[in-house]
Each structure stands twice: as C-alpha cells, then as structure tokens.
Amino acid sequence: MFPNSVEDVFAEVKPILRSALDGHNVCIFAHGQTGTGKTFTMDGTSEQPGIIPRALKELFCQASLDSSSYITFSMSMLEVYMGSLRDLLSPKPACRPHEAVTRCNLNIQTDPKGLVEIEGLTEVQIADFGKARWWYNRGRRVRSTSWTNVNEASSRSHCLTRITIFRHGDASEAKREVGKLWMVDLGGSERLLKTGATGLTLDEGRAINLSLSALGDVIAALRRKRGHVPYRNSKLTQILKDSLGAGSKVLMLVHVSPCEEDVGETICSLSFAKRARAIECNRELSEDLKRHREKRVKELEENMREAEEECHKLKNQIQKVDLLFRENRKLFSTTYGPLEDEKAPISPKEYLKEAVETPRKPEKTSKGNVSNSLPRFMTSTAASRQRQSAAEREVVGKARSLRSVARSSIQFTASQSMSYSDPQIKAILQNANRKSRYAQEAADTFPAESPKCNVSESSKTRSKLITSSDPNLRVTLGRHRRRMSDLI
Numbered sequence: 070m071f072p073n074s075v076e077d078v079f080a081e082v083k084p085i086l087r088s089a090l091d092g093h094n095v096c097i098f099a100h101g102q103t104g105t106g107k108t109f110t111m112d113g114t115s116e117q118p119g120i121i122p123r124a125l126k127e128l129f130c131q132a133s134l135d136s137s138s139y140i141t142f143s144m145s146m147l148e149v150y151m152g153s154l155r156d157l158l159s160p161k162p163a164c165r166p167h168e169a170v171t172r173c174n175l176n177i178q179t180d181p182k183g184l185v186e187i188e189g190l191t192e193v194q195i196a197d198f199g200k201a202r203w204w205y206n207r208g209r210r211v212r213s214t215s216w217t218n219v220n221e222a223s224s225r226s227h228c229l230t231r232i233t234i235f236r237h238g239d240a241s242e243a244k245r246e247v248g249k250l251w252m253v254d255l256g257g258s259e260r261l262l263k264t265g266a267t268g269l270t271l272d273e274g275r276a277i278n279l280s281l282s283a284l285g286d287v288i289a290a291l292r293r294k295r296g297h298v299p300y301r302n303s304k305l306t307q308i309l310k311d312s313l314g315a316g317s318k319v320l321m322l323v324h325v326s327p328c329e330e331d332v333g334e335t336i337c338s339l340s341f342a343k344r345a346r347a348i349e350c351n352r353e354l355s356e357d358l359k360r361h362r363e364k365r366v367k368e369l370e371e372n373m374r375e376a377e378e379e380c381h382k383l384k385n386q387i388q389k390v391d392l393l394f395r396e397n398r399k400l401f402s403t404t405y406g407p408l409e410d411e412k413a414p415i416s417p418k419e420y421l422k423e424a425v426e427t428p429r430k431p432e433k434t435s436k437g438n439v440s441n442s443l444p445r446f447m448t449s450t451a452a453s454r455q456r457q458s459a460a461e462r463e464v465v466g467k468a469r470s471l472r473s474v475a476r477s478s479i480q481f482t483a484s485q486s487m488s489y490s491d492p493q494i495k496a497i498l499q500n501a502n503r504k505s506r507y508a509q510e511a512a513d514t515f516p517a518e519s520p521k522c523n524v525s526e527s528s529k530t531r532s533k534l535i536t537s538s539d540p541n542l543r544v545t546l547g548r549h550r551r552r553m554s555d556l557i
C-alpha cells in the first residue's frame with residue numbers, strides 16, 4: 070500500500086535544499102487525493118520523521134559545512150483555511166496561556182520587486198534543529214483537522230511552513246535574506262460525495278478544491294508561458310507567487326491511491342503533476358543572487374588557479390625525478406650490466422602510477438636484503454645474474470692463470486707455438502719463458518746452489534721439466550702445467 074519509505078522520498082528532496090541555501094526560492098509541496106498520505110509524508114511520526122523535520126535537520130547540517138559565510142534561519146507557519154490565512158506560531162495571550170490561539174485574516178503584500186510578504190505573520194529565529202523541531206510541532210498541533218469518511222484526521226486546510234535563509238558575510242556586509250523555502254502540505258482533493266462531508270466540513274472541502282483548482286490554473290499559465298499568470302485567484306497562489314515559477318524551483322510530491330475505485334482521482338492527480346512538470350521558467354535572477362553568484366564564481370576561479378599552479382609544480386618535480394632516475398639507471402646498467410627491462414623500461418611516472426594504483430601491502434623484508442627494498446626494475450634477473458657470474462668467473466680465471474704463469478719457471482722450447490690469443494698473456498708467457506731460461510743457465514753454472522730444482526735430461530729436448538722436492542710446490546707446478554696445456 071505504501072511502497073516508498075519517507076527516507077527514499079527524502080533522498081529525492083535533498084538536492085533542492087541545496088538550491089535554497091544557494092539563494093533560490095524553493096517550494097516543495099505534497100499534492101494528491103485525500104487520505105493518500107500527504108500529511109504522513111510531510112510530518113511523519115516521532116519514529117519516522119517526515120520530509121519537513123528531515124529538511125530542517127539537513128539545512129542546519131549543510132549550513133554548518135558552509136565555510137564561506139555564516140547562515141541563519143527563521144521560521145513561520147500558516148494555514149490557508151476557508152480562504153483566510155491563520156498564523157500557526159502566534160504567541161499565546163497572557164490571559165489564556167494554555168489555549169491554542171491562531172491569528173486570522175492576515176494580509177498579503179507584494180513589494181515593487183515582486184517579493185511577497187505576509188503582514189503580521191510571526192517569524193521565529195531558529196538557532197538549531199532542536200528549536201526548529203519544537204516550533205514546528207507547536208504549529209502542527211493547532212492545525213485544523215476533521216473526521217471524514219476517508220480520513221479520520223483529514224486536514225481541512227493547506228499548511229505552509231516557511232524557512233527564510235539569511236547569509237551573513239564579512240564585517241562590511243550586513244545580514245541579508247538570500248532565499249525562502251516553502252514546504253506545503255496541501256489539503257486533499259476530494260469527491261465531496263465520497264467523503265460524506267456535510268456542513269462546515271463540506272465547506273472546507275469546497276474551499277480546498279477551489280484553491281487547488283486556482284493552483285492548477287497558475288501551473289497551466291506558467292507552462293504555456295502566458296504573460297498573465299492568475300496568482301490573485303486564491304490566497305494559496307498569492308502567497309506562493311514569488312516561489313512558484315519565475316527564478317524559483319518547485320518540487321511536487323504526488324500522492325495517489327492504489328485502489329481501483331480511486332482511479333478517476335489518480336488520473337486527475339497525475340495529469341496535474343504532468344502539467345507542473347512541463348513548467349520551465351528562466352526569468353532574470355535577483356541582484357542579490359547575481360552578486361552572490363559572481364562572488365562564488367570568483368572564489369571557484371581562484372581555487373582553480375591555485376590547483377593549476379600546484380599541478381604545474383608537481384609536473385616539474387616529476388620531470389626532475391624522471392631525469393635523475395634515467396641518469397641513475399644508465400649508471401646502474403653501465404656498472405652492473407643491462408637490466409632485464411632494458412627493452413621496455415618502466416619510467417618513474419609509470420612506476421609511480423603503478424604504486425598509486427596498487428594497494429600497499431605490508432612488506433616482509435628480511436633484514437639487509439637490499440633487493441627487496443628496490444623497485445622491481447632495479448633488481449637483477451636470473452639471466453643478468455648468470456651473465457654477471459660468468460663474467461666474474463672469467464676474470465678470476467684469467468687473473469689466476471696470469472698469476473700462476475708469472476710465478477712458474479716453466480720453460481717452453483722455441484718450437485712450441487703459443488696459440489693463446491690474449492696478447493697480455495702471450496707477453497707474460499714470454500717473460501716467464503725468459504725467466505726460466507735464466508734459471509736453467511744459473512743451474513748449469515751453479516748446480517750446488519740450486520738444490521731444490523733439478524732439470525731432467527729428457528726435458529732438454531722438448532721441454533724442460535722442473536721438479537721440486539717440496540710437495541706443495543710440486544702440486545702447484547702440476548696445476549700450472551695442466552692450465553698451461555689448456556691455454557696453449
């Protein structure tokens with residue numbers, strides 16, 4: 070029967086509240102057949118607050134977030150009952166403090182700018198949501214209701230709650246009104262036969278129907294963009310003149326009955342809503358609103374300029390880091406060999422992007438393991454490690470060979486060819502050859518003075534074999550011989 074919760078409906082209402090704070094005149098009204106839940110939607114209950122209490126809360130919430138200026142609110146409540154206005158927040162007389170009193174027959178004034186004011190209507194300052202709620206409940210209690218066949222507490226009037234929004238600027242700027250928010254619970258359109266209304270209740274029903282029809286005429290005129298809009302045909306449309314149509318925003322909540330016997334009223338309500346939806350008004354904004362808009366635009370432009378400057382600075386910093394990174398990378402690859410991703414290097418920008426996009430996980434790095442803390446592209450790969458260790462092995466091997474060749478006294482015969490291609494090694498081998506020849510000559514000349522070295526006769530022909538009694542030296546010599554035979 071009631072498919073949408075008030076919460077869902079309020080989600081649709083919320084954005085228009087922002088427009089009211091921004092300086093638009095806003096009107097939210099609940100329209101529909103009697104007994105379909107207009108009052109329930111607007112007032113709600115203590116467990117499930119309606120649109121009006123929620124809107125009040127939201128206004129205070131949004132105002133507290135506005136850093137550019139200080140916003141205050143005032144509140145008025147009235148009902149349009151049988152063609153006259155009744156002030157729902159009028160103070161109680163001192164002699165009858167417990168009696169609910171309403172001031173009647175208030176006059177509606179329109180100033181040269183077209184702004185509507187209601188003479189003598191009580192306007193209370195609401196400092197916070199608590200105060201606002203208190204005043205709202207007070208006004209609600211004195212509203213006229215009657216029993217009908219359709220609704221046991223049927224509203225017999227249109228109830229209008231007005232929130233006036235004031236913006237306080239810097240010291241030079243005085244408090245100024247920026248907008249009005251009207252929240253209206255319209256009386257239900259009713260088939261008088263169906264409601265079974267008689268007497269006063271019947272008159273009330275007729276008055277409601279008449280003013281709803283005047284509202285329909287205004288909406289039709291606004292939709293057709295006619296020069297003359299018949300606002301003066303009812304009190305309801307006179308009050309809402311500056312908040313319906315021109316320069317304002319209107320939100321209509323349409324309530325319909327799901328019952329088959331109500332299909333006629335449902336069609337009426339829906340076609341009313343369809344007409345209202347087609348209204349588009351683009352009248353000039355008020356001077357106050359224009360000034361506020363210009364100020365806001367300037368503020369936003371300034372914010373944008375600052376953001377652009379910041380962005381430019383960051384770009385420069387990224388470029389510098391990029392350059393530094395490339396230099397370091399070059400240095401790294403010159404020292405340790407080419408990196409795995411040399412073919413498709415990841416730039417710091419890409420790395421930064423990857424780092425930003427990838428959620429950071431807590432790293433479990435072993436102490437002293439530098440490669441874990443390096444970016445991926447800086448860690449060595451299996452291939453580069455293999456290449457590096459092969460190169461190291463080669464260098465170590467060369468060094469060992471050179472050392473052993475230099476230290477040994479092996480003599481090569483002139484017939485032996487030295488096929489080793491490295492000229493350095495060739496030179497060292499020749500040098501070693503020369504040294505061993507001197508050693509041989511010395512041994513020949515002074516045999517007694519070189520007891521440890523015996524050159525065998527057989528080696529004289531092809532190669533001279535150096536022997537030694539020292540077992541360590543013998544092992545070393547054997548190793549040298551093997552290496553030399555590999556080299557030659």
Ligand SMILES: Nc1ncnc2c1ncn2[C@@H]1O[C@H](COP(=O)(O)OP(=O)(O)OP(=O)(O)O)[C@@H](O)[C@H]1O
Pocket residue numbers: 071073101102103104105106107108109110220222223224225255256257258324
């Ligand atoms: N969404 C809802 N959930 C539960 N009960 C609801 C809901 N909407 C309306 N009702 C109940 O339906 C009955 C009629 O609702 P309500 O008085 O709000 O209708 P109305 O459209 O304001 O009628 P009228 O035009 O005669 O004043 C009330 O008893 C109300 O509690």
